[in-house]
Amino acid sequence: MNKAFNMEVFLAGVLTGSHATRHRHLRQAKMIQAEIADRWQQETPWAWQRKHVAWFLEHHLGRRSEATRYYYILTMRLLARRLEKPWKFN
Template sequence: MSKPFDMELFLAGVLTGSHTTRQRHVRQAIIIQAEIAKRWQRKTPWAWQRKHVAWFLDHRLAERTQATQYY
């Protein structure tokens, strides 16, 4: 059995800023990871392609208003 992918550990080396900012970025990355995994069964960022991230940005964020798309 393989271990589940840990997005927080994956991003730990590159995230800077306050604790709250880092937690927000990790939370956003986990949401992106879950949506891509559900749609294409790609569990880790190494398996993603540009089209996967573009799909998330175009289709999943289109449901949100302009003011809340970042969050």
């Protein structure tokens, strides 16, 4: 039996800021994970490619406000830092 992936433990080394900021990043990272797992069947961030995260930005956040997109991009930067990937998002 596989254990569920724990996003909080995964991001623990790169999360900084206030409690509310850390909570927002965790909530958004879990949302990104759930959408990518649903669409691409990639359960953990270790299996993600840049196209998966770019798809989330384009299709899931396409109609959201610029402010919402900005906060998700900040979370995606944390994920990229944790994965040690050179991903850049606009």
